[in-house]
Amino acid sequence: MRLSLTPLGVLLGAIFSTTVLAQEGDTTTITDYEVISAPALSSDRIKSEVLIEVTAVGPRLVAVGAHGNILWKEDDDWQQADVDTSVLLTSVAFANEQIGWGTGHHGVIIKTEDGGNSWKRQFDGFELIKLEKNYYEKRIAKLNEQIESSDDEEVVGELEWQVEEAQFQISNIEVAEEEGPSKPFLDLYAKNAREALAIGAYGTFLKTEDGGESWQVISHRLENPNGYHLNAIFGQDDDLYIMGEAGLAFASNDGGESWETLNSPYRGSLFGGHVDNEGRLWVYGLRGNAFVSEDKGQNFTTIDTGTRVNLSAGTTTESGTQLIVGHSGTILEVDEQLNVTNRTHPSGSVMTDILEVSDGEWLMTGRSGLLHWPAKITEEEALATQQGAQ
Template identity: 85%
Template sequence: MRLSLTPLGVLLGAIFSTTVLAQDSDTTTITDYDVISAPALSSDRIKSEVLIEVTIVGARLIAVGAHGNIIWKENDTWEQAKVDTSVLLTSVAFADESNGWATGHHGVIIKTEDGGKTWKRQLDGFELMTLEKRYFEQRIEKLKEQLESTDDEDVIGELEWQLEELQFQISNIEVAQEEGPSKPFLDLYAKDNQTVFAIGAYGTFLKTENGGESWQVISGRLENPGGYHLNTIFGQGDDLYIVGEAGLAFASHDGGESWETLDSPYRGSLFGGHIDARGRVWIYGLRGNAFVSDDKGQSFTTVDTGTRVNLSAGINTENGTQLIVGHSGTILEVDENLKVKKRTHPSGSVMTDIIELADGEWIMTGRSGLLHWPAKITEEDALATQQGAQ
């Protein structure tokens, strides 16, 4: 049984430093939840502030990050989107060139229908608590019915344990309803412009089948009785994967309707994953641990990364190389034979995502905002500015 909600700083502590988290409006002590509905403030320094994810949508680049900030670029200039929330945004995904979603702290999900120029809230933490409480109450009623229809002592013991856990979850929600929402979403996956999955802290798992007009809790589809954090969801076609805290790893091969628990190759937290051009599944996380599977997660091969830094995100490049980024400016290039070449960005910054442009340039996001490779800053400049983002 998990303890009641911990400070939000713990959730991303493995990715960001305490200094960075403090920039998110001091999320460990905040009691004013106007941040949910307050629009993102305009800034001329947004490219060098905390950005969490970046994606390519047609000819447009879009990045999301702290204080509800979203920036986009179609030609040569980055512009700031209009966003009706100022929470820390943790992920972004598009179903097509118009429809996209982003998730954030305080249970916020926002949507764009104009390719990322304007965004509006579809869900917040108050609504999330209502959804989850109703979901847990319905599960309790079903468990009580099962208890009344069985005399098997083993079954009764298991059902009673599940009832206790669900009642504990409801008590947590009741406390949160008084104190304010604190659950962050950590990632999402847009299967199409109607079907979207969102995951987050304490096993939170939601789905919409109508483009986000309504959301349903589907946490029970995963075998996660401890309520561990779900960090990343990724996929290709009907093959979807989720990884998270304590080595959690799940796979679905029917578009997210049913999920199997994978035999995880690592018991520490896993932060990222992607599928390469050959259909191999890559997962990675704490202390430089990285693994690859060529049988859809039924078995994994350890990748000797040669580093102990935390790894956050990765992609498959046009030439078949895998790029994985992490702390301390680390960029790993992994070839077809799983040989790793390590590069270090001169900023030495925490990096959380990476994309490859058509001209071969790489753009990363993280604690220092936008970063480039080939680097556009020297190590001396990075030390001097304490930014490293230009």
């Protein structure tokens, strides 16, 4: 059983090879949590620093990444947003053109109400510790009451198992109380201006129904007794999906109120997924594994990707082509017949997200910041940039 999370824990274990990128690349346990409240620093190199995710909101593009960095762009050059935290940010999602949320390390959730120009912390890991401890203590008390009132041995056995699960979570929380908050949130989904869902390490699953003023633990909605990491949440309308560690795959058809455990197509970690223009479900993860489902995850078809690199994110183009990115500059194009064209960005960089910005033009994020296709950098320039950063 895993009881704590160090800076080399989960967040980009999937994305940045076998380790997670800490704030400063440090491999020791973080004891200084000033990054939670310290504002993001202004930098003229921000476009080439680590960026994790990019999204389109109306005419605007917004990207998030290391040190609390958030960039936005409409017609002109990229601008740096005003952000009151400097943790590594892991995801961004908008409910409309003005309201959006971002998640990050140390249990941080931030919110914007001006389209991404400025962001304020709504939640952090210290609050998460208190919230989860209160939740699991109440859950154990309720389960024990049910055990005492039941004469059905089978029911009692199941309830006792749930008590053990909750006690395991309490053990994790007690460690966090001593060492400080270390759980990162890994992804989020904005249903509307008041409702959002956030997922993360060790099965953490929260929701808000009041625009982020308060958050509730809903981890019990998923069948995840081992507390595996939840890596990605996405979907369309009321059809939502969660992908995670050890092949975890869940589906909801009621906007996240209830969840079904899918028969996963792969027992290794799944890092991302998306739903295409035809409602097909695409998922991908470790060692080049990628799959598509035409029946909302009941059955999957394996995609012959022709690669063994980790795959982290994807999208659908206007023309219906699927784009999937991963390690070593890998960009996969998958056509309607599931034929794969494997491209390599000259940077050779780990890429963490991709977005079509116009016909045949794509924007990627990753270890090297913002990258473009067609590429705006040669292999020689990429090598010089990498050597200069060492």
